[in-house]
Amino acid sequence: MTISRGERLANYAVLVLFAVIAVFPVLLILQTALSNDQIGGGGSFHFENFADAWDQGHFGSYLRTSIVVAILVVGLSTLFSVLAGYAFGTMRFRGSEVLFYVILLGIMVPAEALVIALYFDLREVGLTNTLVAIVAPQVAQSTAFGTFWMRAYFRGSSREVVEAARLDGAGHWATLWRILVPMGRPAVTTMIVLVFMWTWNEFLIPLIMATDESLRTAPLGLAFFQGQYTSGTALLAAGATLVALPVVVLYLFLQRHFIRGMVEGAVK
Amino acid sequence: MALAAGRGPGEPRRVAYLYILPALLVFGLFVLVPLVRTAQFSLYEWNGLGASTWAGLSNYQDVFTEPQLRGAFVHALVLIVFYAVVPVTLGLLLAAAMSRALLRGMGFFRVVLFLPQVIPMVVVAIAWRQIYEPNGPLNDVLRFVGLDSLARPWLGDYTWALPSVGIVGTWVGTGLCLVLFLAGMSRIPRELYEAARLDGAGAFREFRAITLPSLRGEMAVALTLTVIAALKTFDLVYVMTSGGPGTETTVPSYQVYNNAFLLGRVGVATALAVVLTLLLFVATVLINRVGERGQR
Numbered sequence: 001m002t003i004s005r006g007e008r009l010a011n012y013a014v015l016v017l018f019a020v021i022a023v024f025p026v027l028l029i030l031q032t033a034l035s036n037d038q039i040g041g042g043g044s045f046h047f048e049n050f051a052d053a054w055d056q057g058h059f060g061s062y063l064r065t066s067i068v069v070a071i072l073v074v075g076l077s078t079l080f081s082v083l084a085g086y087a088f089g090t091m092r093f094r095g096s097e098v099l100f101y102v103i104l105l106g107i108m109v110p111a112e113a114l115v116i117a118l119y120f121d122l123r124e125v126g127l128t129n130t131l132v133a134i135v136a137p138q139v140a141q142s143t144a145f146g147t148f149w150m151r152a153y154f155r156g157s158s159r160e161v162v163e164a165a166r167l168d169g170a171g172h173w174a175t176l177w178r179i180l181v182p183m184g185r186p187a188v189t190t191m192i193v194l195v196f197m198w199t200w201n202e203f204l205i206p207l208i209m210a211t212d213e214s215l216r217t218a219p220l221g222l223a224f225f226q227g228q229y230t231s232g233t234a235l236l237a238a239g240a241t242l243v244a245l246p247v248v249v250l251y252l253f254l255q256r257h258f259i260r261g262m263v264e265g266a267v268k
Numbered sequence: 269m270a271l272a273a274g275r276g277p278g279e280p281r282r283v284a285y286l287y288i289l290p291a292l293l294v295f296g297l298f299v300l301v302p303l304v305r306t307a308q309f310s311l312y313e314w315n316g317l318g319a320s321t322w323a324g325l326s327n328y329q330d331v332f333t334e335p336q337l338r339g340a341f342v343h344a345l346v347l348i349v350f351y352a353v354v355p356v357t358l359g360l361l362l363a364a365a366m367s368r369a370l371l372r373g374m375g376f377f378r379v380v381l382f383l384p385q386v387i388p389m390v391v392v393a394i395a396w397r398q399i400y401e402p403n404g405p406l407n408d409v410l411r412f413v414g415l416d417s418l419a420r421p422w423l424g425d426y427t428w429a430l431p432s433v434g435i436v437g438t439w440v441g442t443g444l445c446l447v448l449f450l451a452g453m454s455r456i457p458r459e460l461y462e463a464a465r466l467d468g469a470g471a472f473r474e475f476r477a478i479t480l481p482s483l484r485g486e487m488a489v490a491l492t493l494t495v496i497a498a499l500k501t502f503d504l505v506y507v508m509t510s511g512g513p514g515t516e517t518t519v520p521s522y523q524v525y526n527n528a529f530l531l532g533r534v535g536v537a538t539a540l541a542v543v544l545t546l547l548l549f550v551a552t553v554l555i556n557r558v559g560e561r562g563q564r
Contacts, residue, residue, distance in 0.1 A: 011366040018362075019380040022443050025395035026383065028405065032398065076294075084291035087284035099288065106299045108552055110500055112521050113545040116528045116538055117305035118298065120316065140298035143291050172283060201388040203503040204521070208529070219390040223507050226394055236394065244391040251386045255379050258386055263448065263489055 029244075032237035049238040059239050061214065062221030063246075066200060069217055072135045073199040074192055077142035081191065084143070085150025086176050090162070100151070106144040111137070115208045122209070133209035134217070138202060142195045149265060153187040154180065186257075193254050194261040200247050218243040310539040315532035327539035336515050337540065340523045341547075343430055344499055347519065350434025351441050351498035356490050359445025363453050364479050374450070381443030393507035396436045397423065423509050429516045433508060437501070441494045452486040453479070488559020495551050499544065520544045 034045045054060040087093070088100050114137055122128050157180055165175045181188065206217045216224070222243045229236050251258050310327050314320035331337050384392065399406050400422035407419040422432040460478050469477065502521035505511060511518035511526065518526070520540055528537035 008371070011371055014362055014366060015371070015377045015381075018443065018446060019377055021439065022381050022383055025392065025399060025439070026387070028398060029391070029395045080291040080294060084288045087281075087287035091281040091284040091287075093281060093284040096284070099292065102300075103291075103295060106295060108545075108549055109299060109303055110521075110541075110545060110548055112500070112502075112524045113306050113541045114299060114302040116524065116534065116541060117309055118302040119528075120309075120534070121302070121305060136294065137298045137302075140294045143294055144299065147291055172281070197386055203388075203390060203506070204525070207506075208525070219388045219503070222388075222390050222394065223503075226397075226507065237398075240391045240394045244387050247386050247388065248383075251383070252379070255382070259378070259382055259447065262385065262444075262493065 029237045029240050032234055033241045035234050035237075046234065049234045050242065053235050053238040053242060057221075057225055057235055057239050058213070059218070059221060059225075059242050062216050062218045063242060065215060066218040068131070069134055069138075069206075070196055070199045072131070073138045073142060074195050076135075076139045077146050077195055078188070078192055080139070080143045081146025081150045082176070082181060082188070084147040085152075086154050086180070088147065088151040089154025089157070091172075100147075103144050103147050106141075107148060109141075111141070111202075111204050114141075115205055119208050129210055129212050129215065131215065134206050134215065137205055137209075138199055142198065145265065146191050146195065149191045150184075150187065153184050157183065189254070190257040190261040193250065193257040194265060196250065197247055197258070306538045306541055309534055310542050312535050314534045316528070316534050317532075320535075323535055327535040328543070330536050331539050331543055336518065337523055337536070339515060340518045340520045340540075341543075343517065344501070344519050346430055347434050347437060347498040347501055348495055350431070351437035351501075352491055352494035354438050355441035355445045355494055356487060358442055359449045359490065360480075360483070360487075362446055363449035363483075364475050366450070366453075378447050381447050383443070384440045385444055389503035390507055392436060392440065393504050396432075396439075397508055400432055424513055426513055426516055429509055429513055433501075433504060433517050436504060436508075437494075437498060441490075441497070444493065445490045448486045448490050449483055452483045456482045484559055488555055491555045491559075492552060495555065496548060499548055499551065520547075 033049055034047070035049075036046050084103075088096060118133075118137060119128060122133050127133050161179060161183070162175055165179050170178065201219060202217070203219050203223070206215070206220050207223075210216065210220075222239050225239055226236055311323060311325070312320040313323040313327070398404055401407070402419075402421045406422065410416065410419045420428065422428050425432075456478065460482075461474060464474050464478060500521060501519045502525070505517055505519050505522050506525075509517040511522050521544065524537050524540045524544070526537075527533040527540065
């Protein structure tokens with residue numbers, strides 16, 4: 001179908017308009033982060049705001065906590081999901097359907113329905129205000145999603161490849177790690193990217209589970225920071241930039257995984 | 269959602285239980301047990317410290333009768349309009365209006381339009397707080413075009429605070445819908461439209477008879493993501509308004525947090541959480557029912 005020049009231009013106009021709207025708040029934060037808060041300072045780009053946010057705003061510490069939490073959640077939930085997804089996707093065992101449906105329902109349970117009871121129960125055993133309290137519930141939720149995700153991949157994996165591996169004498173463990181996981185790199189990458197984004201952006205769980213400042217994740221630190229300062233200040237914007245940066249950079253490199261993952265994993 | 273589990277594939281293996289053990293363990297301990305405990309807590313009156321007393325269903329009664337708690341659900345419904353209805357409608361109209369000729373540079377636009385989905389909500393909230401400031405960009409623009417009377421501290425205004433929060437949801441969701449629907453449109457065979465045109469169908473009939481049914485799957489995905497986001501709104505309200513002014517922008521999640529940790533009403537908070545969970549289940553199932561029916 002051929003379309004007129006005018007129509008084509010109109011299409012681009014719509015796309016450009018919405019693209020501008022999409023990036024405007026982002027650019028506003030960036031511009032504020034580079035602006036000059038102090039009266040009398042010169043220059044146009046104030047990169048020292050980032051250094052100030054890092055030290056004075058404690059964003060260095062918040063980001064470090066977030067990185068530790070992200071590594072633990074992504075690492076553990078990926079391992080558990082691959083193992084469970086392999087069993088659900090390629091093996092037959094009693095109770096598999098019931099167990100899988102239970103996990104599937106678990107994907108839809110919001111954190112709100114877990115954290116309150118979990119907080120008071122963990123307080124009983126002295127586990128609140130620890131890394132465990134922040135990490136474990138997120139590992140559990142991400143494992144539910146990851147199991148669902150990896151099961152779909154393993155079910156779709158080629159029977160013949162698995163048979164061939166078996167004829168070569170590979171056991172179920174070797175078949176998984178030497179053949180199926182390397183072949184399933186795209187599926188695994190998408191899952192890792194999604195879990196990383198969810199973990200990095202998670203707010204409610206760390207808010208409730210940790211009150212120590214040393215355990216504050218980046219979004220949490222940012223929220224408390226903005227409670228103390230008026231909005232629109234360079235330091236706050238610099239902090240916000242630092243918090244968003246890791247996810248945005250990863251997104252720019254792996255955008256296909258982000259988009260496909262969110263669309264196909266729309267259950268969460 | 270691919271729910272069909274079907275027959276278990278592969279061969280029978282006992283070792284499967286070992287493979288699923290870590291997942292089941294962590295899932296059971298940190299999802300199932302807390303979920304059951306939440307339901308249990310919701311039947312008691314407890315301030316989080318002292319002794320608890322059996323309350324039966326009175327906490328649920330509070331959820332449905334206390335104006336502030338009921339109000340939170342009303343606000344959530346309003347947010348669904350902003351988060352889901354507006355973006356999906358807008359996305360559909362735009363995708364349909366943009367003729368389906370292949371546009372160059374779509375990859376770039378997709379990346380930019382989808383960007384709001386990946387930015388941490390707290391950062392989004394801080395950016396939009398700045399936009400809504402009394403001397404922020406929004407009021408600047410209004411004053412610049414001579415609409416001084418419309419300029420106001422948006423988030424402190426009893427009438428405008430909730431819509432202002434909602435607009436942020438619209439901003440987050442619209443790009444997602446547009447990206448989804450444009451991709452869906454590109455998969456519709458062009459012959460369908462050509463045939464419709466030969467039959468003398470107008471633009472509106474084309475939209476109703478071809479575009480809408482073909483995009484059913486994409487609409488289900490878009491609605492699932494945006495409706496869930498609306499119902500689970502927390503970070504945005506926590507950072508932008510703390511539920512204020514008054515209780516104009518409280519939402520269910522915020523009231524869960526507020527009742528459990530600020531008001532010492534753990535029973536009410538958990539009852540709210542249970543109701544919210546059921547609401548999420550119903551919404552997800554309903555949306556996907558409609559979506560699946562369209563795919564046949």
